[in-house]
Amino acid sequence: MFTTIYALATAPGRSGVAVVRISGPEAGSALAALTGRPLPAPRRAVLTKLRDPRSGDALDDALVLRFTAPASFTGEDVVELHLHGGRAVVSGVIEALATLPGLRLAEPGEFTRRAFENGKLDLTEAEAVADLIDAETNAQRRQALRQMGGALGRLYDGWRERLTRALAHIEADIDFAEDDLPGGVADAVRPVIAGLAGEIAAHLDDGGRGERLREGLHIAIVGAPNAGKSSLLNALARRDAAIVSARAGTTRDIIEVHLDLGGYPVVLADTAGLREAAADEVEEEGIRRARDRAARADVKVAVFDATTLPDLDPATLDLIDRDTVVVFNKTDLATATDLRPDLSPILVSARTGAGLKALEEKLTEFSADRLAIGSAPSLTRARHRAALTECRESLLRALDAPLPELAAEDVRLASRALGRITGRVDVEDLLDVIFRDFCIGK
């Protein structure tokens, strides 16, 4: 039997309204203890006085709402207290709840975990709840909502069903086999397994867009010292995030800002200027980090100082590849900027703001290309990727198995790997890891 848990479900701090959520068998009696009145009808908001059950002290005039099991988010009896969002109101109610028997403060993610354990959500849907709460851009919200609606879970469950039928087929073959039957997987099942292995491979081969969309596209600004990288970062972020100075070698650490580019999440990084002769070991380390970040970035912005044209910094030129946007900066000072059309440079001035819109549009284009989600749901977590890779490997082994018994075992393993993604098979060991990422009250 579950204990009854409670927590502030809204962000801590002063607010217009704060919601305290209670879930478990004692939720109703906790509400009665606070109001001193009979329980209101389920799903009906009622305005009522809340009092400390020990002292009778008035705590708030609150809107209260209850849901009865199993028709609630967690599948248990649930009470929501919509309080005035003052610190003393919230702490008074939380302290009053702590004195009631059978109640305790919820752990991070415990409400959602209970929803999973009570069969209200599969694991991919539970993960999507966390993603929706964390969503900062439109594209992230769309992906989270789709997954929360069960799109990903249905895809994996559908695959699992096909495997279950294939397995039944193989097992029937084993049971009814004549002695002289050829070994391995029967011809009827072979295309089913091969087809599924192919679909999983295609699903895995999505360039990681679902995972990237959750985390943001990593864009690194690179270039020679004083090219104006930090100035450009500040202009794009519309705030003074990085120090700008006329001294070459100003930036050492990586400075990150989070941007919303046309609905796509981007992590834009400013880096140390690249040069051979670093002034000291700190700058040297900065340059090492810059190169490392450039190598790991999804997209690079290579910044050149337009006033030195036609000379272009060779170290920066070296980094240009198909994932690079080339920028000529300081065009407010330069006259000849029509050089090197082969690089398709975007002409900007971080100082005047000229060309920044074109640069933003170009980066939005890159983001859309790498993050846009198609009609099929994309996998969103390394956990899913690992399980799907394992599933596919088992299927390929099944196709090569010399005996139907061995093929059956591989198909069983494949099905188990899929079941662990949605939580259809035993996943007790995973739950702590998955729900650890949630905060208290979710």
Ligand SMILES: Nc1nc2c(ncn2[C@@H]2O[C@H](COP(=O)(O)OP(=O)(O)OP(=O)(O)O)[C@@H](O)[C@H]2O)c(=O)[nH]1
């Ligand atoms: N006129 C003009 N000056 C610029 C422009 N962008 C940057 N600057 C100046 O160029 C100098 C260097 O700018 P930073 O943004 O610090 O250059 P950086 O590439 O980050 O330099 P490091 O961090 O040292 O590698 C500063 O004096 C800026 O004010 C621009 O578009 N026009």
Ligand SMILES: [K+]
């Ligand atoms: K500088």
Ligand SMILES: [Mg+2]
């Ligand atoms: Mg800088």
